[in-house]
Amino acid sequence: MIRQAIIPLAGLGTRLLPLTSVIPKELLPINGKPSIEYILEECRMAGIKEVIFIISKKKEMIKNYFNKDNFYKSIFKKKKDKRILYEYKKLNKYKKMIKFVYQNKPSGTGDAVLKTKKFIKDKYFLMLLPDDLIIKNNCSKKMINIHNKRKCSVMASIKVNKKTVNRWGIYSIYKKIDKNNFYIKDVIEKPNINEAPSNFAIIGRYILHKKIFNKLKKQKKGKGGEIHITDSIKKLIKDGEKFIGHNFKGKYLDCGTMAGYINSSAEISKL
Ligand code: G1P
Numbered sequence: 001m002i003r004q005a006i007i008p009l010a011g012l013g014t015r016l017l018p019l020t021s022v023i024p025k026e027l028l029p030i031n032g033k034p035s036i037e038y039i040l041e042e043c044r045m046a047g048i049k050e051v052i053f054i055i056s057k058k059k060e061m062i063k064n065y066f067n068k069d070n071f072y073k074s075i076f077k078k079k080k081d082k083r084i085l086y087e088y089k090k091l092n093k094y095k096k097m098i099k100f101v102y103q104n105k106p107s108g109t110g111d112a113v114l115k116t117k118k119f120i121k122d123k124y125f126l127m128l129l130p131d132d133l134i135i136k137n138n139c140s141k142k143m144i145n146i147h148n149k150r151k152c153s154v155m156a157s158i159k160v161n162k163k164t165v166n167r168w169g170i171y172s173i174y175k176k177i178d179k180n181n182f183y184i185k186d187v188i189e190k191p192n193i194n195e196a197p198s199n200f201a202i203i204g205r206y207i208l209h210k211k212i213f214n215k216l217k218k219q220k221k222g223k224g225g226e227i228h229i230t231d232s233i234k235k236l237i238k239d240g241e242k243f244i245g246h247n248f249k250g251k252y253l254d255c256g257t258m259a260g261y262i263n264s265s266a267e268i269s270k271l
Contacts, residue, residue: 002144002207004119005048005126007039008112010056010103015257024059026130028261031268035255036062038135038268039128040094046141048126052099052119054112066095108226113208114216122210124153127229129204130255133264135271137250139205146181147207152242155184155233156205158252165196169230171245172197180247184237189230190223200245202230203252209241 013020019028026036043051055062072088075081099119103112113127124147126140134156143154160168167190174185187202188195206229215232222228237243253267254260 001122002047002124002126002147003049003122004052005043005050005128005140006052006054006113006116006120007036007128007130008054008103008109009036009059009062009130010054010106010112012058012106013256016261024062025256025261026062027065029265030133030255030261031265034065035133035264036065036130037094038133039130040097042134042138042140043126043128044094044097045138046126046144048140049097050099051094051097052101052116054101054103054115056102056104056106063100066091066098108221108224108228110216110219110227110229110232113229114213114227117213120210120213124207124209127204127206127208132204133253133255133268134203134205134248134250135253135268137248139203139246139248139250142248143205143207143246146244146246150242150244152244153209153233153236154207154244154246156203156248157200157245158203158247160199160201162193162196162199165199165201166190166192168201169228169233170196170198171200171202171243173200173245177244180249182245184243184245186237187230187234187243189228200247202245203248205248206233208233209236211239211241212236 013025016025027034101115103115147154169189171187172185173182175183215235219232222231253264255264
């Protein structure tokens with residue numbers, strides 16, 4: 001059973017400046033809805049009961065977005081607008097699912113994950129990276145199904161253009177399970193084109209074993225001076241933890257860059 005999800009949200013969002021100088025990127029609307037709500041919806045529909053947000057002092061606006069009870073109540077005293085009431089109830093439902101932890105220095109995804117250590121109750125948990133939206137198919141739900149069947153770690157992936165491998169975590173295959181699922185032999189964070197063992201790129205959905213925390217505690221900084229989750233995953237694989245790469249069916253939208261962000265609204269408005 002996967003009941004908990006974690007979402008690292010302390011990143012600075014420099015690729016979306018100047019918008020992110022005042023608004024956290026996860027609150028920027030995509031077709032009229034903050035991107036974080038798409039991620040929460042995916043979690044809820046996948047049966048997740050608790051979501052841990054890793055935020056920073058600078059990004060408390062995210063907490064405020066879900067904690068505006070008094071504000072909404074004062075509005076409802078004046079008028080009962082059906083649309084506002086619907087939105088309020090939805091946010092309230094999410095609020096009950098969310099727990100907040102802090103990562104005040106942005107030192108990479110691996111460091112963010114480590115902040116959740118004492119809150120993870122089960123053997124396995126889900127992690128979603130908020131820059132990566134996946135539409136038309138619930139990727140988390142599918143990955144949970146695979147995990148339930150195979151009892152191992154799972155990561156979402158897509159085949160990318162060879163020229164872009166240095167933008168992603170890339171994995172090599174140990175054994176093919178079927179057309180879209182592979183046991184992973186090794187992973188490498190943002191390799192250059194000559195080092196890349198394939199063009200299978202990891203996308204921001206991971207089902208991880210709690211054992212990852214032991215690796216993260218000892219994890220040294222990697223590419224770009226950050227603590228990468230990929231580097232600790234590499235060590236877990238070496239220790240014998242099974243990882244499946246799952247080429248998902250939905251459409252991937254990269255909201256972390258300005259061009260990708262603009263395109264996301266266009267794509268979602270077509271749904
Ligand atoms: C992170 C991971 C990388 C993964 C990517 C997916 O990179 O470190 O392995 O492929 O997310 O979006 P980032 O986007 O933070 O540079």
